Amino acid sequence: xxxxxxxxxxxxxxxxxxxxxxxxxxxxxxxxxxxxxxxxxxxxxxxxxxxxxxxxxxxxxxxxxxxxxxxxxxxxxxxxxxxxxxxxxxxxxxxxxxxxxxxxxxxxxxxxxxx
Amino acid sequence: xxxxxxxxxxxxxxxxxxxxxxxxxxxxxxxxxxxxxxxxxxxxxxxxxxxxxxxxxxxxxxxxxxxxxxxxxxxxxxxxxxxxxxxxxxxxxxxxxxxxxxxxxxxxxxxxxx
Numbered sequence: 001x002x003x004x005x006x007x008x009x010x011x012x013x014x015x016x017x018x019x020x021x022x023x024x025x026x027x028x029x030x031x032x033x034x035x036x037x038x039x040x041x042x043x044x045x046x047x048x049x050x051x052x053x054x055x056x057x058x059x060x061x062x063x064x065x066x067x068x069x070x071x072x073x074x075x076x077x078x079x080x081x082x083x084x085x086x087x088x089x090x091x092x093x094x095x096x097x098x099x100x101x102x103x104x105x106x107x108x109x110x111x112x113x114x115x
Numbered sequence: 116x117x118x119x120x121x122x123x124x125x126x127x128x129x130x131x132x133x134x135x136x137x138x139x140x141x142x143x144x145x146x147x148x149x150x151x152x153x154x155x156x157x158x159x160x161x162x163x164x165x166x167x168x169x170x171x172x173x174x175x176x177x178x179x180x181x182x183x184x185x186x187x188x189x190x191x192x193x194x195x196x197x198x199x200x201x202x203x204x205x206x207x208x209x210x211x212x213x214x215x216x217x218x219x220x221x222x223x224x225x226x227x228x229x
Binding site for chain 1: 119147151156157158159160161164166205207209216217218219220221222
């Protein structure tokens with residue numbers, strides 16, 4: 001079974017530029033998550049989708065971050081414009097559903113450096 | 116709201132020695148508890164999880180964890196570490212029911228001395 005795929009793996013941009021990350025979850029997984037992991041910290045949930053609907057985006061900085069999952073499968077996360085403090089690893093995860101205790105499977109992440 | 120504290124930022128043990136990584140959580144009800152491991156440049160891999168039943172949970176790679184409600188703890192243990200266990204370890208808590216939102220601790224970096 002293929003795991004969660006993410007691209008690109010690395011990205012370097014200047015501040016105020018825009019950037020987009022792509023995630024393809026495990027086949028059949030209805031729930032998709034985007035996490036931000038700043039160096040030295042644990043992952044922090046940015047947004048959670050159930051199929052193509054948003055379940056939780058309470059910690060997404062909506063003035064600059066956006067995410068979509070139009071067909072309920074793959075997803076994109078965009079930052080526009082980027083700030084220095086957005087330098088982090090962006091992790092995508094998926095799970096079969098929303099039930100408590102469901103295992104979340106993580107992709108390798110996209111490492112973003114904003115200069 | 117739930118929260119997780121991992122008191123040890125960095126731990127160094129010798130290969131073959133036993134290991135215990137500490138995790139304390141805060142949550143008003145019975146939580147779901149997880150331990151994930153992250154190797155350099157990799158995503159997170161689930162080691163084990165607890166959501167009910169036996170408080171001693173067995174996981175992959177020889178790891179186990181014990182849920183202690185009275186201490187709000189979920190410490191990870193391994194009787195004999197291998198050099199390949201060097202990685203970052205994250206404890207996470209999930210809410211019972213509803214949307215599956217995980218809150219992670221800051222992580223413990225494990226270094227293995229040969």
